[in-house]
Amino acid sequence: MNRGDGLILVIDQGTTGTRAALVSHNGLIVSYAYSEHTQIYPKPGWVEHNPLEIWEKVMLVVKEVIEKSKVDPRRIAAIGVTNQRETTVIWDPRTGQPAYNAVVWQDRRTAPQVDYLRSNHMDLVRSRTGLIPDPYFSGTKVWWLLDNVPGLRERAVRDESIFGTVDTWVIWNLTRGSGDTLTPGLGGAHVTDYSNASRTMLFNIHRLDWDDELLEVEGKIPRVILPLPRPSSDRDCYGYTGPEVSNKLFSGVSIPVCGAAGDQQAALFGQVGFEVGEVKSTYGTGNFLLMNIGDRPIMSRGNLLTTVFYSLERGRATYALEGSIFVTGAAVQWLRDGLKIIEVSDEVEPLAASAEDTGGVYFVPAFVGLGAPYWDQYARGLIIGITRGTTRRHIARAVLESIAYLNRDVLEAMISDTGLRIPRIKVDGGAARDNFLMQFQADITGVEVWRPKVFETTSLGAAYLAGLAIGFWGSLDEVRANWALDRVFKPTMDPETRERLYRGWKAAVQRALGWAKEVPWAYGYEQ
Structure with missing residues (x-):
């Protein structure tokens, strides 16, 4: 096949839905399809998804994207998977039936x-x-x-239950019955x-393997329930689509599944953040800032996480x-x-x-505590500074400004940890289309904000x-050539105003920290 x-x-x-996309050699999205899935909230602070519904949505959007594009499946060279991270699924490998709903990263x-x-x-x-203990992981x-699931521990010990994050669940179903997988x-x-393994809090990021002491x-x-860790770009491939998937979706063609990464790592890869010091921020349900720190993990002094960005070969990683940041776009939904x-x-x-x-x-x-750099699972949301003159316009602006403030909190910690100057922030995700927010982001950080022409950087990274x-691409340089700039937002706010506004933000955060621990009965925690 010609590339x-x-x-x-x-x-x-993703957290709220599933997208399928077809990506061309020049890094363009040829076609895509999207479908939301159900959010389940059994108790305050609990968030679940139905793994079977997630798999149904995967099949649905892949079928739709092929039908919309009228692409011959033989043109599809490989499949890449990217996913909401930390969300946890345990299922029976004999039947494919989940033991319980997926417990979501927000839970x-x-x-x-x-x-x-x-x-x-x-x-x-x-x-x-490289992680800070938190319910997130x-x-x-x-x-x-x-x-808490009756009989599950016993079944796990007997090899009758296996664990995976959502990438594992999707790949297992894609390759099911192929007879040509790494774990037949x-x-x-x-x-x-x-x-993805580095987001479980069970993975040794130095040895790139599961850690028995952490288990x-x-x-x-039980170690036996854990998936096999592999490079993010795997020349041996994870497996090939099985008969059911191939027949239903690809006219009988079996396609290799060769790439996977957590959604935030995939977004930095799609933003071609291959140089040390490159930073991206994804504006989604939450916000996630990543900085490339090279081939040696740095332990943060500023309450950031050290995580695997990507790997192109076994035993090595960047x-x-x-x-x-747990809640940003979700606040707009609220x-x-x-x-x-x-x-x-x-x-x-x-x-x-x-x-x-x-x-x-x-x-x-x-809403669900504060993530970096605070890591307070007992923090709860607040609106402060309300007067009789406050209107919905002020609250809407405060919600958008909070996203930019939280991003600055993280950038300050990154600069402190690395000593690097950050010349720009590459942005993506739905809210990056918001010109007001992007300008305020540049103003409150004093750093240029670069927005690419192609927003779906998570999909691009997985591709x-x-x-x-x-x-299909011969090198990182060939990939880098695909990135194109849409717009640069330059700081225009004077430094005195910037710092005065930021001091107000820090004071507001102090009032939110630890609140759920002060009134545990309101949030389902025991005294």
Whole structure:
């Protein structure tokens, strides 16, 4: 197949929905399809998804993108997968039936287990994984499931249950029954890539393998249930699409699955952040800033995470510092669905821009605690500075400004950790289309904001990783040539105003920290 005629299929399984995209050799999205899935909230602070519905949506959007594009499946050279990270699935490898709903990365039910780890094993967890113990990560979710789903621990020990993050679940189903996987006998390829593994809090990022001591202290998790860690771009490929998938979607053609990465790592890869010091921020349900720090992990002093960025070969990886901000775009959805002060999300930008300032109002979106650089699972959201003159315009502006403030918090920590000057922030995700927010982001940080022409950088990253594995792209330089600039937002705010506004933000955050611990009965925590 001529590379110019070929395409890479990407499955981008996110927190609120699933996207399929076909990516051409010049880095353009030829066609895409998207479908939302159900959000399940059994208790305050609990968030779940139905894994079977997720797989149904994967099949649906892949079928739709092929039908819309009228592409001959023989043109699809490889498949790449990118995914919501940390979300945890355990299922029966004989039947494909989940043991329980997927426990989502936003879920906070494992706060007691995290308190135990912070009190007794903080240094162990941080030094081995680069992570700060938090309910965000997969390890304590697995621990909770093994302890709370009747009979699950016993089935796990008997090889009757296996664990994976969403990449693992999707790849296992894609390759199920192919008879040509890395782990035959489990139905599909039971694999994960190093970047996703590094988000479990069970993975030693120095040795690039599961850590037996961490498995022991995090609820005695049996190693046998864990997937095989592999490079993000795997020349050997994870497996090939099985008969059911191939017949239903690809006219009987079996396609190699060769690339995978967590969504935030894939976005930095799609932003061609291959040089040390490159930074991207993705504006989605939450915001996630990653900085390429090279081939040696740096342990953060500023409460950032050290994570695997990507890997192109076994036993080697490039690392990143990450600031994970749990709620940003979700706060705009709350304005729409909770407060109902807007009808559709796109209304927030003109509403916010219609206010000259916030009138002294600050909004801290700690709906599920605060992530980097605070890592306070007991923080809760607040709106402060309200007066009789406060209107919905001021609140809308405060919500958008909070996103930019949280990004600055992380950038300050990155600069402190690395000593590097950050010349620009590359941005992507839905809210990066918001010109008001992008300008305020540049103003409050004093750093240029660069927006690319192609916004779907997560899909591009997964495509590039899969394509590099099979030679569809020959090098990182060839990939880099595809990146194109749309617009640069330059800082215009005077430094005195910038720092005065930021001091107000820091004061508001202090009032949000630890609130749920002060009134635990309101959030389902025991005294």
